[in-house]
Amino acid sequence: MIIHGITIILFLFLYVIAIVIGRSRNLFAAVMLSGIFSLISACLFVIMDAVDVAFTEAAVGAGVSTVLMMIVLNLTSDRESPPVQPKVFPLLVALLTGGVLIYATKDMPAFGDPEALIHQSQTTNHYLWHSFEESHIPNVVTTVLASYRGYDTLGETTVVFTAAVAVMLLLGHVRESETPPKLINDPIALVGAKMLIPYILLFALYVQFHGDFGPGGGFQAGVMFAAAFVLHGMVLSPKHTLKAAPALIIEKLVALGVLLYAAVGIYCLFKGGNFLEYDVLLSHGEKPNPHGQHIGILLVEAGVGLTVFAAMLTLFYKFALRGKA
Amino acid sequence: MSNIIEHLPVLQIVVPLVAAPTIVLFRNSTLSWILAVLASWFCLFGSITMLNQINGGGEIPTYLIGGWDPHVGIVYQVDIANAFILTLLSGISAVVFVYARTSVRDEIPEAKHHYFYAALLLCFTGLMGMAITGDAFNIFVFLEISSLSGYALIAMGRNPKALTAAYRYLIMGTLGGTFILLGIGFLYMMTGTLNLEELSHAVPHYAETSVVRAAFAFITVGTCIKLALFPLHMWLPNCYTYAPSVVSAFLSATATKVSFYVLLRAMFMLFGAALIAQAKIFLSFVIFLALIGIFMGSLKAIGQDDVKRLLAYSSIAQIGYMVLGLSLDNADGLTGAIIHLFNHALTKGGLFLVMGCFMYRLNSTKIKDLAGIGKKMPLTMLAFTIGGLSLIGVPLTAGFISKWYLAMGALQAGMWWLLVLILLASLLAVVYIFRVLEAAYFGTPEKEHDVEEAPFSLLFPTYVLIGSTIFFGIWTEPMLGAARKSAELFLSSGGAL
Amino acid sequence: MNFIIAASSATHDASTIGGHGTFHYILIMALMMTGIYLILSRSNMIKSIIGLNLFQVAVIMFYVSMGKVEPGTAPILMAEDVPHAEHDGHHDEAHDADSHDAPPAAHSPDPKKDVELGAHTLDHSKKVTVGPTTSKVSKITYSNPLPHVLMLTAIVVGVATTALALSLVVRINEHYGTIEEDELEDKGVLI
């Protein structure tokens, strides 16, 4: 199987970035490079046909992580003290793990080999050739995410909820910063943001509901909703965004998203099916009930979008409103 | 009522999972405590009914989540081992959540109570999810839920060192979790399925391939980080010492136990004897690690001045016992390991609850501050004594049963020298327990303690756990039967050596 | 750079690099090693968190490249695989079933039959010219959707862990004034 030239170039970029992150002592550069690392890996995902993963990695990996890290750099310090002495133990661990990994490649099926085992398995067979029959949704990833393995996604929404609760626990009490954050009255950025915010929100809605037909879904849409509010908070000041979306309401939305998801599952219980069995929704008894699946997946993705939006916004509030130590 | 029984496996997870966001929604401290207690009691009754159903020879039908077949969706196949661990988890949490009322009001600022209870419930949900699931990737998802809430809970300790302890635990825990994810990926790559049942049938076909061996290595190392086995234990002492007392009690009695269950499930069900048979040196290496863990943990415990840190190091030693039982790879040894998992959870949970009583009254658990406390807080000190005896493994206590089966397992495996080492390690336990007792009963405090006995709301749950170490020490049949059946299940599924 | 060169040449001489087909995985594994090295070697907490991110993105890349089928496209069913998408609402089940029944009979266990758990239907030896990812009816092969779903979870878990780690770093910085693990160890705070 030939390796595309572009893949080799992108991997070269990734190595260069990883090494520069390791060596550069300016943390600001390291954070920006980690954002670029995520973006280039998103490009690699597109080359490997994982469009949903690329979308999420770009939105969540490059977007949210980089913004949070930069705010934390602003709160702490963006200089790294010179390394005391080169540590041998980490290199040993890395090489040992690498050794086991490369030993593992001895019997691995070749990259992209259609006869590889996972492409032959019943699971893949069912997902690719029977998911449309059962849910009338072209994007197989959305069907698998929300319906076949919907329980995993419930667990994942709970992970986002846990992160929000954990950050509320740790940074909950907003310390009034001694030095009020200086208002950056930059009219040009303000006008630009005002022009962009409505389209970001519109595109987020498009992504939320387009998840059935193309790459998209709850996670990416939730992050983009939050990105619009974060942009507003960055350009004006987090206090203005608080007027638009008060922190208490947002905290309740985080909980409501998870409850919506679990409520859909429990409702299926009351309707006589198993947990998260959408076939019983709106059903008149026929087994593959695409309409029930449609409604179930729609509601579930809405729950995910709500939780992710509110959680990312809570993270931004808790970090941005934190007074400088 | 009947369909609740039928949906019991999934309700065990959904009820606490729904309770956590409801708590955050209502933001009221008392309501949060009530919801937490109700959720854990529901899970306790649920898992007891499941345990009785299976113990009575019944078979819990495979629960298809979303109504999909096993090779398409996620399923719960509850067997005796699942039910055993679930009962332990919900039992411990039922007691600890009742205890949490006064202890949390004393140690956590009022504004954060509901977040604290939500995080406690999420940790409980994550652990239950790991214990019950029949899908490999689902283990990783619930592992992350329990770990993330665990980090936040530990960081809530009053002492600022809790923050650095939580940070160190986060870095090592995430490294462990990602290793487990990598191991699951390798297994999926070679077998094309994520269902544990199908994996346990498919993996032996590929046991010789390097991919499955690498998967075995990554999953074992990842789980051992979470388990705090000897070389990977650095995070545990600080975490249990500086965490709030409720969190130390809850995590010490449940988190490492579920990781041990996952290790058991992986080593025996997934990889089975085919792989372990080839890795003879691996088993002896694990025995070697377990022994070092036991002796290093006990010796370090002797040298500690803070009783909570002493108990944390003793936890590392007790985990060494469990892994020792696992690596003996015979029925008695494995039964000893599983029943020790149960007994140690009760004992260590009870002892940390006692520490919570001291924290409530004296705001310190240092040995010099506990000097002469036996006179002022006799009931609390009595509870510590009983717990200490069970830790040592004195007859009539639960600790003795597990030491007994470990010894039988060692003899059956022909390693009589192991018997001597187990007894020697128990002596070390005697030393560090009596150091505390001697200070508490015979020590003379610098200034007279003006404290009175711990409140009833703290003492009653403590005595429930401490009493249960005696109860299960005498009436061993229910739990021991379940432990023996689980051991036989593990050995038979993997195929004994 | 040394360990990358060492890694790739250690087990594969130049000739089989492309041939054996796992060179792609070795490229990803070298990234994982870099990530682990960054986590453990750097004393600055934020650098360790970035290293954690790199390691998790590398594992995600490994999963995704496991799911890639060489001639395949993204697992979004194209027009001709979607039976009569423009049909007027109702589908006659009969027609629908036979035109898109299970893939080539050679390999198609009938999914509707209740799969007995014990028997494992796939065996490694049988080579099938047209894999299930290419249905004999449609010309298009698709990549495997399952790793993509799993990785959506892993990315969100990664961000949740990063957010939690950063809030810990902020709190530690407020108490101890530094985000360097070495300085914290000197203060006897971090063992």
Added chain:
Amino acid sequence: MSILEIIGSVFLLSGTLVCIIGGIGIVRFPNFFARIHAASVPDTLGAGLCLLGMVVLTCGLSPEQGYDAKLIALIIVKLVSIGIFIFVTSPISGHALAKSAYRDGLGVEPEDDAKSQTQEGAS
């Protein structure tokens, strides 16, 4: 190679060329503010040209490759919206960067750069 493909690839090549020139500019320009010009202006033009090239290439797609007219129109609309988005954000971000640098008191002289370099220390 149909005529449309040739035009498309010419646009793409010129776009990439402009971006490369921008990259060289970032490396060689003396002070911070000159570098901002090298960073934001060529990239906006380069991205615009590449998008134009892609639009021309999609026009060249033929129905038997599975792209009917509706799909081609959708792709072109998406490309044009990306173009508008870049034309709005890229200059603004360049401006915001320059404004915040100026407000932090970064001078125009090369030694100001050196001062910030010394803070950087041996990187």
